[in-house]
Amino acid sequence: MLAKGYSYEERAAQWLQAQGWRILQRNYRCxxxxxxxxxxxxxxLVFIEVRSRSNRRFASAAASVDRRKQQKLLRAATVYLRSVGARENYPCRFDVIAFDPRQSGQDAELRWIRSAFTA
Structure with missing residues (x-):
């Protein structure tokens, strides 16, 4: 499962770079x-959560970023901002890139949710 999650994160990063974004860090842990x-x-400055679902019967990938997960992301972003100092004056937002299975076919569809939640 870890390999599948990594492949979605890789797809998301490639998509962001194709849009002209600059990736500062991946898998920031604190x-x-x-x-x-x-x-x-x-x-x-954008903090991005990548989520995927393999089964359409359950909640969508985006819906899995619940209030508890949002709070964890907010706390981690605060730690990150304190650690880099100089970037804390940039406006920040939280996006979600969700991969849900298509009705037919194997490849999951990328869905970008800009400003998915606020602090």
Whole structure:
């Protein structure tokens, strides 16, 4: 399962770079949580959670970023901002890149949710 999750994170990172984004860090880990991708979108610092689902019968990948997960991401982002100092003056946002299975076919569809939640 780890390999599958990594492949979705890799697809998300490649997609972001194709959009002109600069990836600053992947899989940032600290005591309070993890952030899948940290990137710059023009002059905005973006914390990105990558989620996937393999079965359409359960909640969507995006819906799995519940309030508890959002709080963990917020805490991890705060730690990150304190650790880099200089970037804390950039406006920040939280995006979700979700991969849900298509109705037919094997390849999951990428869905980008800009400003998925706020602090």
């Amino acid at each position: 005591k309070v949580g993890e952030i899948d991708i940290i990137a710059m979108d023009d002059s905005q």
